[in-house]
Amino acid sequence: MSGRRRHNRKITTDVRVGDCRELLVSLPDNSVDLVVTSPPYADQRKTMYGGVHPDQYVDWFLPISEQLLRVLKPTGTFILNIKEKVVNGERSVYVLDLILKMRAQGWLWTEEFIWHKKNCYPGKWPNRFRDAWERLLQFNKNRKFHMYQEQVMVPMGDWANSRLKRLSVTDKTRDSSKVGSGFGKNVSNWVDRDKAYPTNVLHLATECGNRSHSATFPTSLPEWFIKLFTQEGDVVLDPFMGSGTTLIIANRMRRNSIGMDTAPEYCEMVRKKLNSVDLYLCEPEMDYESLG
Ligand SMILES: C[S@@+](CC[C@H](N)C(=O)[O-])C[C@H]1O[C@@H](n2cnc3c(N)ncnc32)[C@H](O)[C@@H]1O
Known part of the structure; x- marks a missing residue:
């Protein structure tokens, strides 16, 4: 399709209130190009989302990843932002267990990106240092998937x-x-x-803007993956939408998007933001590393 016709195509943004375990069932097979999401981590923010115990996390997540496997196109990609915490002086292993069980479910664990939170504030613990990174696990259905590497090239910098x-x-x-x-x-x-391909470490600042949600990821994070794995008119899904970071940036980048969240207030907030005229006037923040 020509660039012009692509540009004229209507872009849709679909916000659905409810539990993604139920809502995902209604999405058609092989209909999504990219899933970017950050589910609640085990036992975190219990008061906000009920919290899932680390021992039950894999059983809780597998029906969701099964649906994501069904709705993702064979050329699509699933990016899962997840991080285990320390329990009793040890890292829990539920993320590692989840990777193994998702492989058994049919996923390929293609890559792991690291989100380095470059403006993380300092802290002190008796037996460890400040945790300043998070995992971004990449899963695919096939070894051949769409990837537009030129879209994320970085300045050569001091290198x-x-x-x-x-x-x-x-x-x-x-x-x-x-x-x-x-x-x-x-x-x-x-x-x-002038430019080189980036590494699999993303040096992105965390954001402190008030987006009425305490667990948002920075806009530049979904933006980077949307550039890398999709083109205009493709479909991006975030089943744990929160403040709608993924949907809002997908909309700005002229991708169709679907978001789900159990909290009606977040869904309402995202719908309002999407209706805001400013949205189309904002330039996405660029805060990527150079090789230098
Ligand atoms: C870590 S936050 C996502 C933040 C999001 N990435 C952002 O930038 O705002 C996780 C979200 O998942 C939602 N959630 C928890 N369980 C859910 C479920 N079963 N189905 C859909 N949403 C759920 C919570 O309400 C919360 O807003």
């Missing part, structure tokens, strides 16, 4: 003046992978280029 100015002999030839993967690199290929 161009440091590493690329001191190339070794190996840097100037194709250095084949030592693990026999068939991949290789020739660092000198990057000399004189």
